[in-house]
Amino acid sequence: MISCFSFSSCEKDDICDGNTLTTPRLVITFYDINNSSTEKSVTNLSIIANGMEDGITYEGSTLINGSTVAIPLKTDLDTTTFRFILNFGSSNTALVNEDIIEFNYGRENIFVSRACGFKTNFILNTTDPIVHTDAPTADLKWIQYYEVENRTIANENETHLKIYF
Amino acid sequence: MKHTLKSIFSSLLLLSLLFANAQDTKAPKPAKDSISTGLISAKTAVAVKPTAKTDTIAAPAVKKDRYGIRLGVDLFKLSRSFYDKDYKGIELVGDYRWDKKHYIAAEVGNENKTTDDARLNFTTKGSYLKVGFDYNGYENWLDMENIISIGLRYGFSTFNQQLNTFKIYNPNQYFEEIPSLTSGQKYNGLTASWIEVVAGMKAKVFDNVFVGFSLRLNRLITNKQPENFENLYIPGFNRTYNGDFGVGFNYTITYFVPIFKKVVKPTEKKTEKK
Numbered sequence: 001m002i003s004c005f006s007f008s009s010c011e012k013d014d015i016c017d018g019n020t021l022t023t024p025r026l027v028i029t030f031y032d033i034n035n036s037s038t039e040k041s042v043t044n045l046s047i048i049a050n051g052m053e054d055g056i057t058y059e060g061s062t063l064i065n066g067s068t069v070a071i072p073l074k075t076d077l078d079t080t081t082f083r084f085i086l087n088f089g090s091s092n093t094a095l096v097n098e099d100i101i102e103f104n105y106g107r108e109n110i111f112v113s114r115a116c117g118f119k120t121n122f123i124l125n126t127t128d129p130i131v132h133t134d135a136p137t138a139d140l141k142w143i144q145y146y147e148v149e150n151r152t153i154a155n156e157n158e159t160h161l162k163i164y165f
Numbered sequence: 166m167k168h169t170l171k172s173i174f175s176s177l178l179l180l181s182l183l184f185a186n187a188q189d190t191k192a193p194k195p196a197k198d199s200i201s202t203g204l205i206s207a208k209t210a211v212a213v214k215p216t217a218k219t220d221t222i223a224a225p226a227v228k229k230d231r232y233g234i235r236l237g238v239d240l241f242k243l244s245r246s247f248y249d250k251d252y253k254g255i256e257l258v259g260d261y262r263w264d265k266k267h268y269i270a271a272e273v274g275n276e277n278k279t280t281d282d283a284r285l286n287f288t289t290k291g292s293y294l295k296v297g298f299d300y301n302g303y304e305n306w307l308d309m310e311n312i313i314s315i316g317l318r319y320g321f322s323t324f325n326q327q328l329n330t331f332k333i334y335n336p337n338q339y340f341e342e343i344p345s346l347t348s349g350q351k352y353n354g355l356t357a358s359w360i361e362v363v364a365g366m367k368a369k370v371f372d373n374v375f376v377g378f379s380l381r382l383n384r385l386i387t388n389k390q391p392e393n394f395e396n397l398y399i400p401g402f403n404r405t406y407n408g409d410f411g412v413g414f415n416y417t418i419t420y421f422v423p424i425f426k427k428v429v430k431p432t433e434k435k436t437e438k439k
Binding site: 014016018022023025049052056057072074075076109110111112113114115116117118119120 | 282283284285331332333334335336337339340343346393394395397407
């Protein structure tokens with residue numbers, strides 16, 4: 001019992017463990033428009049939120065070159081708008097193409113723990129979950145089709161949005 | 166701050182236990198001395214006998230144990246209410262001497278505490294009752310009435326929580342972290358019950374006034390949690406940790422109200438028969 005008392009002063013649960021499931025990102029998987037069951041990699045895709053200068057970082061890079069990406073949504077607003085710029089920074093300006101996607105959702109704040117506080121889960125709207133438009137300087141949309149796979153964004157283990165191009 | 170406080174009190178307990186042991190070892194000493202002097206003066210048997218006689222004459226002086234109720238207050242909670250603006254609390258303590266070594270003990274209290282953590286700020290209000298017993302393991306000399314005890318309590322608390330502000334944890338730092346959000350959400354009708362192991366000591370400072378200190382290790386039995394929040398603080402149980410354990414202490418001043426006296430049967434005779 002004495003040792004219990006001595007150890008009680010060493011206990012630490014004030015730091016939010018990185019493995020804890022907290023506010024999730026929205027997971028997008030890219031597919032081939034010509035073969036809708038095949039994943040397709042994007043090249044140098046930059047995803048920049050409105051009002052931000054730099055793109056989001058995914059797996060250590062701001063240029064995405066895979067078929068999957070996870071993007072953060074604003075936890076203080078019910079809408080977040082991103083510019084999806086393909087071949088970002090390419091010297092061949094003909095390849096650069098920008099589309100704009102607006103995400104509309106509801107938020108739910110869920111208690112996690114003393115150390116982490118709360119997290120926010122998102123639920124994409126049923127009527128207008130996604131508003132897809134071309135860039136202000138029209139360059140034709142590179143995104144041909146999209147499909148909401150999971151409206152509820154509670155973890156990053158599943159795809160929430162499928163984009164075909 | 167809390168951790169340092171806890172470690173200070175843990176070490177205090179350790180010290181008090183050592184101190185208690187030290188006293189215990191002192192007690193048998195005079196006996197040994199008398200035996201050794203007896204051996205030394207064994208040659209002069211005549212000289213030994215009278216001293217033995219005077220001993221037996223001194224022993225029958227009737228020793229009486231006082232029985233009664235001890236009532237008091239936890240000075241820590243009382244004083245904290247003055248210097249900590251986020252805390253208001255009081256704990257009344259009492260015990261009744263059941264037999265020579267056992268005391269029926271109880272604590273009743275009320276707390277109103279606002280906890281300000283890095284990511285949460287919440288207020289807990291409620292009352293609690295703890296009932297159990299203490300076993301006094303300390304052998305008093307003559308008419309001393311000190312106590313070094315170990316005991317058990319069953320604790321029950323009824324309370325409510327109010328979440329004042331909270332922060333959203335977002336591992337992704339792309340957007341600036343939003344400031345604390347104001348909630349005001351109230352969670353009513355919460356209850357918890359637990360078992361406490363109590364290590365304590367009480368010393369008579371003068372007449373019927375005792376000063377005491379106790380350390381408690383708690384384990385939750387039941388805990389009615391609110392929806393979408395947690396009982397991070399329970400009145401009487403204190404801060405909850407991952408898992409069901411908690412710790413507590415009190416620093417009491419009590420007044421003993423004597424009710425009756427019991428004659429202590431001299432134990433020396435028994436040892437002589439053996």
